Amino acid sequence: MRVRNVGWLVLLAVVVCASAASAAVKLPSVIGDNMVLQRGEAVPIWGWDEPGAKVTVTLGETKLTATACEQGKWSVKLPAMAAGGPHTITVAGTSTVTVNNVLVGEVWLCSGQSNMEWTVASSNNAQEEIAAANHPKIRHIKIPHVPMDKPQEDVASSGWQVCAPQTVGGFTAVGYFFARYLQQQLDVPVGIIGSNWGGTRIEPWTPPVGFQQVPALKDIADNLDKFPTKNADGKINHQSPLALYNGMIHPLVPYGIRGALWYQGESNNGEAMLYFEKQKALIAGWRSVWNKPDLAFYFVQLAPFRYGGDPKNLPGIWEAQTATLAIPKTGMAVTVDIANVKDIHPRNKQDVGQRLGLWAMVQLYGKPDIVYSGPLYKSMKVEGNKIRLSFDHVGGGLVSRDGKPLSWFTIAGEDKSFVEAKAEIDGDTVVVTADSVAKPVAARFGWTQEAEPNLSNKEGLPASPFRTDKW
DSSP states (O other), rough: OHHHHHHHHHHHHHHHHHHHHHOOOBOOSSSSSSEEEETTTTEEEEOSTTTTTTTEEETTTEEEEEEOOTTSSEEEEEEEEEEEEEEEEEEEEEEEEEEEEEEEEEEEEEESSSSHBBBBBEEEEEEHHHOOOTTEEEEEEEEEOOOOOSOOOOOOOHHHHHHHSTTGSSBBHHHHHHHHHHHHHHHHHHEEEEEEEETTOOOSSSOOOHHOOOGGGGGHHTTTTGGGOTTOOOOOOOTTTTIIIIIIGGGGGTTOOOEEEEEOOGGEEEEEEEEHHHHHHHHHHHHHHTTTTTOEEEOOEEEEEEEOOOOTTTHHHHHHHGGGGSSSSSEEOTTTTOOOOSSSSSSOOHHHHHHHHHHHHTSSSSSSSSSSHHHHHHHEEEEEEEEEEEOOTTTTEEEEEEESOOOOOEOOOOTOOEEEEEEEETTTHHHHETTTTTTTOEEEEESSSSSSOOOOEETSSBBEEESSSOO
């Protein structure tokens, strides 16, 4: 009997120790060493512990306490802080976790498909850029490709990396060059969250609440319980609605971010203005789940490329992207001048990142005098056998970027047959004519997939393709 009692006591001790060992503070992967917290606003810190456990979060003289709920989750909000660091955060509950080398600055989500995932190591002047990347106040975290059927609380990752020649090669190039520009202009730390996946459509990145806010997407909104879809083997279709939101965006919420950068659309080419509706859903959805109605959303207009098929498909996406600028706190980087029509992945990501940065400087960071966009079509006026085109964002004036006659303008009469037009700059307008069109009614600019037109402003920012008709 004695031996048996001892055995039970040993077993009981093992069980108790195992239970105690499993009760420990856990943080999501987005909260960890080297992270950047968003400055100027209260920022959530959250995690898990044993239900009912008291958890205390300490940063400097700030000490906040929360109680883990029945599911073990707890959350606190650090008060708004100025840019700076490094700081140390201590999280003490049933165990203690220390988060080191924390900076406070600007934080941006970098999402989309392959042109956002494209790395510094694969971009222009990679060797020189990598060697010069001694920017310890820039930090990057890469979220792995994880489609999920339900919203996830966390996603495994390799954590935040400090920008250095040894690390920067794997950073999102667009995100890095954007961050570098911001840091040069603002002299504050910048964190970039790379949650992106080459070849993906827009629908899997969009949360349910986004679809529900756009009537044109009622067919998806009314069937959300059927998404994401799975194949016969039960594998999640990562291209179906909700799949990547569930696995790669929801785990990041409510991490404090200033805004999002978006480079996507190639996989939705051919959808014309339906893509505008889908982009509206994405923006509305992310703003809703982060509870930030003014969350900045800056995106890249797709570059010219020979997709094949109908050469007007890509202009349809360009038009949808341009229409998105009607949504407050959005911005668009035009790339018709830095493309390679034979390569869907243009290597010049430096200018892309900086052009996104220009929008941020004006809209968010108090630099209203910067010219931040190339010419955008405003209006047209028929003057006899000519059409006069007016633009917003002419900056210091309209120019031909290469000094040659303006290219890729066409004009049409009532027969709707477009012909190549002669285009000349007249002050802040462009006048287009064609000998064969005596009574013009419409004009187009760059309205084909491989157009690389030369109209710009004097600041070197290119004009976006457009049409005056809706034919």
